[in-house]
Amino acid sequence: AQSVTQLDSQVPVFEEAPVELRCNYSSSVSVYLFWYVQYPNQGLQLLLKYLSGSTLVKGINGFEAEFNKSQTSFHLRKPSVHISDTAEYFCAVIPNQAGTALIFGKGTTLSVSS
Amino acid sequence: KAGVTQTPRYLIKTRGQQVTLSCSPISGHRSVSWYQQTPGQGLQFLFEYFSETQRNKGNFPGRFSGRQFSNSRSEMNVSTLELGDSALYLCASSRRGMIAESTDTQYFGPGTRLTVL
Numbered sequence: 227a228q229s230v231t232q233l234d235s236q237v238p239v240f241e242e243a244p245v246e247l248r249c250n251y252s253s254s255v256s257v258y259l260f261w262y263v264q265y266p267n268q269g270l271q272l273l274l275k276y277l278s279g280s281t282l283v284k285g286i287n288g289f290e291a292e293f294n295k296s297q298t299s300f301h302l303r304k305p306s307v308h309i310s311d312t313a314e315y316f317c318a319v320i321p322n323q324a325g326t327a328l329i330f331g332k333g334t335t336l337s338v339s340s
Numbered sequence: 341k342a343g344v345t346q347t348p349r350y351l352i353k354t355r356g357q358q359v360t361l362s363c364s365p366i367s368g369h370r371s372v373s374w375y376q377q378t379p380g381q382g383l384q385f386l387f388e389y390f391s392e393t394q395r396n397k398g399n400f401p402g403r404f405s406g407r408q409f410s411n412s413r414s415e416m417n418v419s420t421l422e423l424g425d426s427a428l429y430l431c432a433s434s435r436r437g438m439i440a441e442s443t444d445t446q447y448f449g450p451g452t453r454l455t456v457l
Contacts, residue, residue, distance in 0.1 A: 262448070269344070269430055270448040316383065327373065327385035327396060328432075328446060 228253040228321050232331035239338055241309055247302040247334045249317030257319040259300040260328070261291055264314045273315075276300065287311070312338045342367065344433050344449035352455045358419040361452045363431030365412050371395075371437025372414040373446060374406060377428040386429075389414050390437045418454075426456045 233248040251257060258277050262270040274285025281293040291302045300317060317331040345364045353359050365372050373396075374386040385398040389408035406416045412433075418425055432446035 260445075267450075269346075269450040270432075272445060272447065275445060318383075327388065327398065328375075328383075329385075330383040332382045 228255075228257065228319060228326075228329050230317055230319055230329055230331035232315075232317055232334045234334050235332065236335045236337065239307055239336070241338055241340050242306045244305050245303065245307050245311075245336065247315050247317075247336065249300045249302065249331060251298050251300065251317075251319050253298075253319065253321055256322045258322065259291075259293060260318045260320070261285065261289070261300070261302050262316045262318060263287075264316065264333075266313075270316065273302070307336070307338045309338050309340060311336060344431060344447055346429075346431050346449040346452050348452060349450065350453050350455075352457060353421050354457050355421055355423060357421050358417065359421060359454060361416045361418075361429055361431075361454070363414045363416070363433075363449060365414070365431075365433030366447055369433035369435050369447075370412055371434045371444070372408060372412065373432045373434075373437070374414070374416050375430045375432065376400075377430055377451070378426075383430070386416070388437055395437065421456045423456050426454060428453050 229252045231250045239245050260275045261273040274283045276283045276293045284290045289304050314333045314335050316333050318328045347362045371390045373388040377383045388396040392408045403419045408414045428451045430451045432448045434444040434446045436444045
């Protein structure tokens, strides 16, 4: 079975500081990896995804993530956050096999203050 | 192009009632998946429809059902509502959905917030 662990439930940071949201996964098969963001009272918006190729993936809003197969991690980073980045962030995987759904982590709430 | 739309955005029902939620996918997308989001359980997969057929199903009781129409629009129905069904129900669409070696990306709607009193 697959699982996703987001290591921090809440991450408070000051504006313009760097941030890293950590995600580890467990799977017996290869997976595709995603980060989604959810703003209050909204659905999920895709930030970035790793399907294959370069392990450093760049997404929208200045976010990037690095896939580390040996550590089964897919941490999300941003060098300088803004107040508007305050939201909940979800790491998700989908196993590379038929008939499987996205498996989400519990989410990390990023709170950016001035 | 237009994103995934869900109606209604908010619903209040009482225990024992039934409810129907609607989802219109992005044009050209044939797969629609439904997820339940609660503070305790997080995001959980309900089921997926592709070309009017349920292709995958999560671990939810039979009170949760759905269907998909020929235009790919999908409805989800919950019968005999329970307090624990209060949640945000998210719909996601993609071109091909959950097939082997799929690199298909799911795009989510804003959700329907269901409150059961």
